[in-house]
């Protein structure tokens with residue numbers, strides 16, 4: 001039977017995040033879906049769209065107005081808090097991601113961690129909180145506004161440097177735990193500021209990725225902290241970790257968060273079987289091969305595979321490459337609707 005939509009995009013996303021029924025599977029974007037084409041369309045290019053609330057809101061809105069997704073998300077990168085902490089930044093140009101320069105970390109170790117006064121008022125944090133206010137005012141009745149606050153593991157890469165932090169986890173795990181507990185208060189502060197600004201949900205990227213650390217690392221260093229974050233931040237949280245995470249999904253399913261944004265390196269059916277309803281899953285359309293390099297037909301095949309597995313919300317697996325073709329992104333909601341047309345009774 002043809003699909004009849006009875007919910008607003010926002011109701012659909014919030015219901016999926018809180019385990020309630022939906023009229024159709026939502027298409028959400030826990031991480032970036034902005035592309036160079038969209039930047040040109042609304043005259044909101046990187047890096048300014050990462051640093052100016054009006055531009056950030058305008059670019060984020062295209063996720064709904066141009067792509068037809070059920071959510072919008074104005075935090076495109078992963079470095080806003082790190083910039084506010086004083087990390088050495090490379091802001092790049094329109095076609096490239098801003099990054100933290102890793103060779104000159106601001107802190108040597110956990111004892112140096114200190115939240116600078118005026119952290120939330122730093123212009124790169126204001127760019128996010130104020131853009132959430134704008135989106136909430138303009139689209140908030142209809143569309144889910146998703147914010148994003150970096151977890152302590154990701155912050156540790158930025159403030160200590162990836163290599164020295166990973167060495168620290170081997171040399172002195174207790175010191176690392178103390179550092180993560182201090183850094184998690186940064187995640188809290190920025191998360192609470194976004195909730196106050198009107199975020200309906202928060203993505204929580206914490207890059208304990210499959211290619212860098214083991215599943216046992218997740219259990220040992222992060223599970224309890226993530227459970228605490230899920231308790232203390234009062235909106236649904238969406239954990240984001242890239243790569244193959246099948247070996248840690250059993251633990252992720254116990255973290256108390258609403259959802260896990262998972263990568264196409266994980267088989268959707270196998271992932272659904274492991275989490276078994278304890279956490280919802282969002283993802284996992286491949287970026288570098290499918291969305292970036294192939295066409296709508298291949299996108300549809302991947303959407304169908306996720307829909308057949310019962311994945312709770314459909315999305316690109318991670319921040320999309322900035323040169324991704326619009327027709328491929330637009331195909332995601334189209335394919336979801338077509339799947340429902342075919343399968344709903």
Ligand SMILES: [Zn+2]
Nearest residue numbers: 241242318319
């Ligand atoms: Zn990612």
